[in-house]
Amino acid sequence: MTHPERQLFTVTVYSENCVGLLNQVSVIFTRRCLNIEDVSASASSIPDIHKLTLTTWADRPTMEKVVRQIEKRVDVIKAFLFTDEDIVYQEVALYKVPTARLLESGSVEDIVRHHGARILEMTPEYTVIEKSGHPWETEALLNRLRSLDIRQFVRSGRVAVTKSPVEYVDMYLEEQRLRLQKLQEK
Amino acid sequence: MKDMNQRISGAEALVRSLLEEHADTVFGYPGGAILPVYDKLYDFTDRLRHILVRHEQGAVHAAQGYARVSGRTGVVIVTSGPGAANVITGLSDAMADSTPLVVVTGQVGRQYLGSDAFQETDVVGITQPITKWAHQVRRAEDIPAAVARAFYIASTGRPGPVVLDIAKDAQIGMLDWHYEPVNFIRSYNPRPNIDREALRRAAEMINKAERPLLLAGQGITISDAGESLGRLVEKAMIPVGCTLLGLSSLPSSHPMLKGMLGMHGNLGLNINTNRADVIIAVGMRFDDRVTGNTATYAPNAKIIHIDIDPSEFDKTVRSTIAINADAREALDELLPMIEKADRAAWAESFDRHNAVERDVVFTNELKRPKGSKLTMGEVISRVSEATGHRAVAVTDVGQNQMMSARYFRFTDPRSFITSGGLGTMGFGLPASIGAKIAAPERTVCLFCGDGGFQMTIQELGTIMEYGVGVKMVILNNNFLGNVRQWQNLFFNRRFSQTPMLNPDFIKIASAYGIDGEDVVNREDLAGAIDRMLADDRPYLLNVQIDETDMVFPMTPAGQPVDHVLLSPDNYYTPDNY
Ligand SMILES: Cc1ncc(C[n+]2csc(CCOP(=O)(O)OP(=O)(O)O)c2C)c(N)n1
Numbered sequence: 001m002t003h004p005e006r007q008l009f010t011v012t013v014y015s016e017n018c019v020g021l022l023n024q025v026s027v028i029f030t031r032r033c034l035n036i037e038d039v040s041a042s043a044s045s046i047p048d049i050h051k052l053t054l055t056t057w058a059d060r061p062t063m064e065k066v067v068r069q070i071e072k073r074v075d076v077i078k079a080f081l082f083t084d085e086d087i088v089y090q091e092v093a094l095y096k097v098p099t100a101r102l103l104e105s106g107s108v109e110d111i112v113r114h115h116g117a118r119i120l121e122m123t124p125e126y127t128v129i130e131k132s133g134h135p136w137e138t139e140a141l142l143n144r145l146r147s148l149d150i151r152q153f154v155r156s157g158r159v160a161v162t163k164s165p166v167e168y169v170d171m172y173l174e175e176q177r178l179r180l181q182k183l184q185e186k
Numbered sequence: 187m188k189d190m191n192q193r194i195s196g197a198e199a200l201v202r203s204l205l206e207e208h209a210d211t212v213f214g215y216p217g218g219a220i221l222p223v224y225d226k227l228y229d230f231t232d233r234l235r236h237i238l239v240r241h242e243q244g245a246v247h248a249a250q251g252y253a254r255v256s257g258r259t260g261v262v263i264v265t266s267g268p269g270a271a272n273v274i275t276g277l278s279d280a281m282a283d284s285t286p287l288v289v290v291t292g293q294v295g296r297q298y299l300g301s302d303a304f305q306e307t308d309v310v311g312i313t314q315p316i317t318k319w320a321h322q323v324r325r326a327e328d329i330p331a332a333v334a335r336a337f338y339i340a341s342t343g344r345p346g347p348v349v350l351d352i353a354k355d356a357q358i359g360m361l362d363w364h365y366e367p368v369n370f371i372r373s374y375n376p377r378p379n380i381d382r383e384a385l386r387r388a389a390e391m392i393n394k395a396e397r398p399l400l401l402a403g404q405g406i407t408i409s410d411a412g413e414s415l416g417r418l419v420e421k422a423m424i425p426v427g428c429t430l431l432g433l434s435s436l437p438s439s440h441p442m443l444k445g446m447l448g449m450h451g452n453l454g455l456n457i458n459t460n461r462a463d464v465i466i467a468v469g470m471r472f473d474d475r476v477t478g479n480t481a482t483y484a485p486n487a488k489i490i491h492i493d494i495d496p497s498e499f500d501k502t503v504r505s506t507i508a509i510n511a512d513a514r515e516a517l518d519e520l521l522p523m524i525e526k527a528d529r530a531a532w533a534e535s536f537d538r539h540n541a542v543e544r545d546v547v548f549t550n551e552l553k554r555p556k557g558s559k560l561t562m563g564e565v566i567s568r569v570s571e572a573t574g575h576r577a578v579a580v581t582d583v584g585q586n587q588m589m590s591a592r593y594f595r596f597t598d599p600r601s602f603i604t605s606g607g608l609g610t611m612g613f614g615l616p617a618s619i620g621a622k623i624a625a626p627e628r629t630v631c632l633f634c635g636d637g638g639f640q641m642t643i644q645e646l647g648t649i650m651e652y653g654v655g656v657k658m659v660i661l662n663n664n665f666l667g668n669v670r671q672w673q674n675l676f677f678n679r680r681f682s683q684t685p686m687l688n689p690d691f692i693k694i695a696s697a698y699g700i701d702g703e704d705v706v707n708r709e710d711l712a713g714a715i716d717r718m719l720a721d722d723r724p725y726l727l728n729v730q731i732d733e734t735d736m737v738f739p740m741t742p743a744g745q746p747v748d749h750v751l752l753s754p755d756n757y758y759t760p761d762n763y
Binding site: 065 | 314495
């Protein structure tokens, strides 16, 4: 049997806001020995509904099963599987460098202009630079700053919205609203 | 009990909520963190029967037996820490076998949560992956709604176990009593709209099929679809195979039922699976014990998969059409679209293979020479006959289980209770207790190995205390028989840690006030069975079984489903028969 190709997938999970949701979702990856590359949790555009975004390297058949198993959890409203073509995505990176080195290097202008970063905070000791972008862009700035004796670096998990004109969560919620209405009429 | 504004404790609210959900029996074991609830149970003994088991694992298996026989949700109450830890095996078992349970665990007080307090364990964290839903209740006023939600989740859609972990101060705290059953959860849709277009395509596919085969899983039993299934397969002459948990969904005598699927299933089904042109799988999940090697499984078949749980689609076997629906609803909607057909030749081809199985395997199992040791098959078919094939058969795990599946015959639905997905030794004895309590009017027979019997043997105490009239049959080969069989076939007969020195089971039973007898000789079997079934009291038969006896046919694990051993080195080749 040939092994299906591995690629980077983004999974988004819409759920009720309840304790232990991340645990319920992450064990489904653990069982299949899948590493979660990054994860972010936040509110969604719908009141009371939370959104998890996870990325992982895997093959498509596996991920389709994973997503259905996530969706099976009672507290999960909907889960979706995407590849990079389906979504608009970004992440935020913060870089902490010694201010003296930064100024000496004369590269502030280049960093801000060329890399599209911004200075968040500057003290006599350190400067914090922020950049949002795709992973290869935040990576490029990281490489640029390595020569400046970078002290800390951190990247947020991926945040993503779909390119699709259809909002499937809204559709599901509307179906459920009608179901509830029918139940109440009975 | 809709009177409002009564101030009651959380513990009382729990008990009243259970009554609102029509619970009549709870299986449990008390302890510190659940004491307020036990104190309240004392006031409700006339309405809510509490069965005190001898180990919390037994409570869950008993509740499973109760649920599987009755179709109702089984209820368990245990304490925190060790009590909760002892329910893990049962929860995992109930999850694998889609059994509706509400398991209440006591938890330490709110201010102690997360502090490694005495008898604190992370119940929700531990049980989340092995339950349909696990939820902690920290405030008294949240108890009624949590119970309502728990019953709704456990019993709807694909049923499963639910845990409610109730902190001690929620049990003690006061609330205004009010109960509202749940029939809707926004994030959960247990009754999906059936895709009629997919159903129409499925009907077309079935009508065109020359060699269709229907695989019936426990979904048939759960959705009470036996009659619907019967109508459909009679109309279109579609042969049926049951999974282990699908057994008894159709009567054993049904002409279209060709037996059981899987590793120790019937020959006709396992051979013809790979010849079928359309497979209709209903309420089953293509477990690896059913499919063998999936790469070679059913190569000629288009697969129609009907299941209430969409996460089962394409999980192990890819389907051509997947229909997310309740089994009965789907079968009833299919019926008018399915054309009457004559597929007698196809149906008979199963019987031809099965006839070989009867000649080779059944004969060897059931017709032993005079003076030889008894076999499991003989004992089981004798008991089945003696009960008019009307009893509930509960099994443990191992050879006793496979032999029961093969040799017990079923007339009524919900008559076969076994641990399928998890294969939990020790399941049988407590499950038979729960089954008998749920269906006191039925004869409940337990078939158990000598190994498995000792895994939950303490439940004899429960049988004694409540006089539960379970008919227990130990198929005693003084071996962990199933493991011995694998060692025999695949590990050069090196019987590592499978011979077992056993106690005198009849003496043990007698210490519990339970009658019983040893059976060694064939001549004594019929009389012993008659004595066992003579009245409604518990009874134990300890039957000495030939330890060399093996379960055949057998598709060795990971092999193509139609590579079937009829005896140790005899693979079935249809052309030779
Ligand atoms: C709790 C548990 N432990 C181990 C096993 C592995 N196992 C499966 S069958 C079996 C042997 C069962 O022996 P016995 O209970 O005597 O029944 P028999 O096969 O002889 O009928 C074992 C050890 C299991 N299924 N469950």
